[in-house]
Amino acid sequence: MKRNELEKMIRRKALADMPDVYAKIDFENAFVADARPRRIRRSPVLTLSFALKAAMVLILAAITGLFILDQLETDPPVVLALETEAEVYGFQMVSATSLLSQFADADIAYAFDGGHPTTQSPGPGGPSTTGPGTDTETTTVPATIAEALVTTQIAKITEYLNTMEVMLAEKEDTTYEVAASGVEGYQWTLTFTTVDLLGETLVYRIHYNETADPEDASRRIIDGVMTMGGNEYALHGTVATEGDTVRTAFVAERGNDSIRITDLTDETGQKYRYDVVKDGADYESLTMKLLREEDSLVATIDHVTETESSNFRFRRTEDGTGFEIRYRYDNGTDVETGRMDVVVDYDEETSSYVYRYGVEAETGPSMGHSDHSGGRTDKTGGAMHPRGLSTQDAL
Amino acid sequence: MRLFDFDGRLDALRRKDEAAFGEIYEQTKKGVYAIIVAIVKDRGATEDLMQETYMKMLANLDQYEPGRNFDAWLVQIAKNLAFDHYRKEHKTFPVDPQEQSYLFDRVETPREGTDSDLEEMLAPLGGEEREIVLLHIVSETKFKDIADIVGKPLGTVLWIYNRALKKIGKHVGREEP
Numbered sequence: 001m002k003r004n005e006l007e008k009m010i011r012r013k014a015l016a017d018m019p020d021v022y023a024k025i026d027f028e029n030a031f032v033a034d035a036r037p038r039r040i041r042r043s044p045v046l047t048l049s050f051a052l053k054a055a056m057v058l059i060l061a062a063i064t065g066l067f068i069l070d071q072l073e074t075d076p077p078v079v080l081a082l083e084t085e086a087e088v089y090g091f092q093m094v095s096a097t098s099l100l101s102q103f104a105d106a107d108i109a110y111a112f113d114g115g116h117p118t119t120q121s122p123g124p125g126g127p128s129t130t131g132p133g134t135d136t137e138t139t140t141v142p143a144t145i146a147e148a149l150v151t152t153q154i155a156k157i158t159e160y161l162n163t164m165e166v167m168l169a170e171k172e173d174t175t176y177e178v179a180a181s182g183v184e185g186y187q188w189t190l191t192f193t194t195v196d197l198l199g200e201t202l203v204y205r206i207h208y209n210e211t212a213d214p215e216d217a218s219r220r221i222i223d224g225v226m227t228m229g230g231n232e233y234a235l236h237g238t239v240a241t242e243g244d245t246v247r248t249a250f251v252a253e254r255g256n257d258s259i260r261i262t263d264l265t266d267e268t269g270q271k272y273r274y275d276v277v278k279d280g281a282d283y284e285s286l287t288m289k290l291l292r293e294e295d296s297l298v299a300t301i302d303h304v305t306e307t308e309s310s311n312f313r314f315r316r317t318e319d320g321t322g323f324e325i326r327y328r329y330d331n332g333t334d335v336e337t338g339r340m341d342v343v344v345d346y347d348e349e350t351s352s353y354v355y356r357y358g359v360e361a362e363t364g365p366s367m368g369h370s371d372h373s374g375g376r377t378d379k380t381g382g383a384m385h386p387r388g389l390s391t392q393d394a395l
Numbered sequence: 396m397r398l399f400d401f402d403g404r405l406d407a408l409r410r411k412d413e414a415a416f417g418e419i420y421e422q423t424k425k426g427v428y429a430i431i432v433a434i435v436k437d438r439g440a441t442e443d444l445m446q447e448t449y450m451k452m453l454a455n456l457d458q459y460e461p462g463r464n465f466d467a468w469l470v471q472i473a474k475n476l477a478f479d480h481y482r483k484e485h486k487t488f489p490v491d492p493q494e495q496s497y498l499f500d501r502v503e504t505p506r507e508g509t510d511s512d513l514e515e516m517l518a519p520l521g522g523e524e525r526e527i528v529l530l531h532i533v534s535e536t537k538f539k540d541i542a543d544i545v546g547k548p549l550g551t552v553l554w555i556y557n558r559a560l561k562k563i564g565k566h567v568g569r570e571e572p
């Protein structure tokens with residue numbers, strides 16, 4: 001059944017039973033506003049009983065206040081964002097591969113609307129260029145646009161976001177599992193399952209071997225492979241145990257492109273540094289910090305160059321359909337802070353899903369709102385095809 | 396572009412012009428019906444709530460600011476009344492605790508007549524999906540206005556709508572195009 005036929009059927013079924021209440025409305029008397037009896041507040045009379053009750057309430061309030069103060073003064077325990085070995089391995093390997101695949105396709109990502117305002121929601125009475133019969137009424141002629149400084153970073157954020165969409169989901173939607181590999185030549189298969197912004201379940205598999213380092217008994221060596229977007233990425237890593245501390249280091253590479261993850265985790269939380277090499281040359285470095293807020297994984301990315309620095313905090317919205325990004329961007333001259341609300345939208349013209357950014361610059365020289373778009377990598381049927389990661393395909 | 400001059404007709408309505416009310420009623424009844432039926436599945440209650448919505452609109456006409464989105468304002472009245480109704484019903488009907496995860500899943504009152512087919516079609520949808528689907532399909536409310544009503548960005552509304560149609564397509568056992 002075609003989509004419009006489905007819509008017609010719903011309309012027909014719904015309207016078939018719509019009541020007509022026009023005749024039942026008492027038009028003449030309906031203009032009387034809700035008449036509600038006004039409540040008269042009486043001044044409390046000071047009696048012994050009242051005074052005793054008030055004293056008890058005050059004592060209770062004081063005890064509660066002291067208890068809360070005590071809780072606030074005690075440092076909250078550090079909640080590990082990633083707890084199990086599978087989570088630690090899996091997050092690093094999948095995020096590295098995902099970021100690498102994004103950076104490898106960076107030219108495409110930049111070409112797609114990045115950094116330039118493309119749409120602007122009309123304000124009250126604002127311009128609308130919607131043609132007849134369309135539903136979205138998205139304007140194509142922008143009104144006055146506040147050129148937030150961070151708009152120059154939209155393409156970069158889109159690269160990150162394509163990875164964050166995969167990595168950050170509700171805990172109940174995300175699993176990391178290690179099992180004996182059924183693939184010849186590999187001991188283990190790590191299966192990472194997540195849910196993207198469209199509600200699609202994505203599955204990624206990494207096949208790897210883990211062996212003792214013959215030169216260092218405290219280290220183990222990991223060699224594996226992962227397929228993403230039809231491309232195969234080699235994974236190499238080490239896991240070193242120093243007392244109670246376990247340090248991991250992974251490199252994902254394909255051809256002349258690679259990304260190295262260094263574990264910088266300390267008492268303040270789990271942190272990783274990503275060093276990207278593209279076409280054999282250093283491309284960029286960034287630091288990612290992971291936090292667990294309620295049941296959501298939250299990631300903060302810091303990116304610093306000689307001339308600018310940025311900090312982006314990614315968090316999935318409660319309904320799982322979008323992202324809220326808090327940011328601070330310093331272009332070497334000015335500093336801007338603000339937020340972005342990101343949702344996935346279907347672009348009829350390109351027949352593909354895109355990220356729509358609503359940028360709200362809250363402080364800085366260009367405060368205001370602007371809307372932008374960024375290319376979204378197809379998570380299910382294109383560059384990150386999880387169903388293509390069968391053990392046969394992956395190798 | 397809005398073809399119907401709400402503010403002009405509301406001026407007349409403030410002067411108790413019943414013909415103006417008739418025009419406004421015809422223009423808005425599908426939206427009011429859609430939002431109520433998205434929340435309350437009881438036919439009798441839907442009728443009462445529609446009536447109550449228009450009575451409340453007339454009684455509170457002074458609270459509407461000309462130039463704003465009258466459709467959205469009226470639909471919000473209907474939505475609030477439908478939720479109030481639900482809450483009252485919920486107090487009087489025992490409910491399976493397992494079904495309390497989402498408000499709309501708990502409205503158990505069966506409907507009569509042909510719209511049981513409608514309920515069957517909409518069965519896989521959550522409350523927000525029902526709202527968006529019914530507002531768009533039944534009352535032909537623009538997605539931009541629906542975004543105002545449900546308080547979500549336009550892109551999210553579009554996505555929820557597309558997802559809901561896919562669910563319905565799967566549910567009725569036919570392939571979604």
